[in-house]
Amino acid sequence: MRAPYVLSDASVVAWRNIIKIKRVPDLLVFTTLSPIMFVLLFAYVFGGAIGQNGNAQAYREFLMAGIFAQTVIFGATITGAGLAEDVKKGVIDRFRSLPMAPSAVLTGRTLSDVINNVIVLIVMSLTGLIVGWRIRGGFWDAAAGYLLLIVFAYAVSWIMAWIGMLVPSPEVVNNASFIVIFPLTFIAVTFVPLDTLPGPLQSIAEWNPVSSATQASRELFGNIPAGTPQPTAWPLQHAALYTLIWTVVILLIFVPLANLQYRRSTSR
Template sequence: MSTSTATDAAVKAGPRPAGGIRQSVRDSLVVAKRNLIRMVRIPEVVLFGLIQPVMFVILFTYVFGGSIQVGGSLSSQDYRNFLMAGIFAQTVTFATAGAGAGIADDMHKGLIDRFRSLPMARGAVLTGRTIADLAQTALTLVVLAGVALLLGWRTHENFGKILAGFGLLLLLGYAFSWIGALIGLSVRTPEAATSGGLIWLFPLTFISNAFVDSNKLPTFFRHIAEWNPFSTTVQACRELFGNLPPGFKTPDAWPMQHPVLASVLWSVLILLAFRTLAVRKYRSAS
């Protein structure tokens, strides 16, 4: 092959992404910074993301508190403590819709195609986006925890266990953000990504132990709830926060008996599976 032919072939192939973990991390952080700056410049996105979970806390606390029995207690305080792990978990998983809509918007504007023409690590665009979403989710959790404390939520374990509980929540949220990334790459408009990101989250979060004692669900739904990765994280957080109500009977299913380990396993499995699928879709998306 002549020198000119080789040069032409290299030009047609386009820029090659630089290899190595260091390059991948650097590219991911650059994209994450871009998305964080965008969030700061459009504060209403963050604000609306904060309002919804706060409304859930207030509505469930004052509308259902004292009306739903958990364990052997009808106390509104016991239900408030029981509820908060479910609200926290719902908040981090609902961020999936925002992640999908953001990526779909970038696709719609042609930004993804421009990124793919640059010599950057293949997964950096999606990794940077999900890291930025994780930062927003962490901020939302801090604000939500503050509101919950003002409304009377209390923990009964040491600080290390409480931090571990929030760590599990962020891990679940990060894993689910890759589901949102895959949805955002698979649809044509941000509106479709938002709808596609929410439609499956409602049954996931409500057929669970988030808002009611799963022992009281019909048999079919109880088995789904007990093996639901969302329920597993909720149960783990309740144990780590010390929020299990008096007389509460832990279900016999393995994920409910070992919720911390099961939560980590579920989140890592979801993360690995959907990151692989999303990066593969990113390479072929147009």
């Protein structure tokens, strides 16, 4: 099937998922209130503790890129849970009966979650501005920081799409994703500087792509605290490049895997 038809079909599937966000209250709450809660909780709980040394404001600026990275990556799990739910309810079987490109189902699902992450980043940014976060870099640098986070989260959503087709149970997908993503986003430079981590965890954090995504966006936002030591590990020295390399590798591996698993699941 030609590319224009695939894109057209994918846009219809994406629109179906976007409308679902508006119509299902639980998804709407997660999209809007959860990011606000994360920003306020981390800013005033962690920031308040560090603020005893007079660094609360600096920490809030340091913090925001990490919260952005964690939230958009967790947002990518919606892809897996949504696909698993569609398989469980027989929606995928209905798609099979329609004259549409098979790849459009997964493409539309992942594209709709890009829209969800854009909404989340807007809400979180506005909340961050309220608590004192500021973008210290230029406009185009900040735009590149946001784009890098969205592109990396899009790649992660294809991993979740593969898992969603492999394990067609929303509960299992959510639990498995949490077990993997939670430590991945905390053993990183998301919430604390690298030099505060124990030795073995420092090595993991240096090569963790979540660290590089956070470091790159933090640099582009101009939120690196004064006096912060220059990173010595190559991934953090070239954070944007390392993140893009991971993004390409993930897409090259998991786009074919997810589509292959989709064909296997729908042929049963």
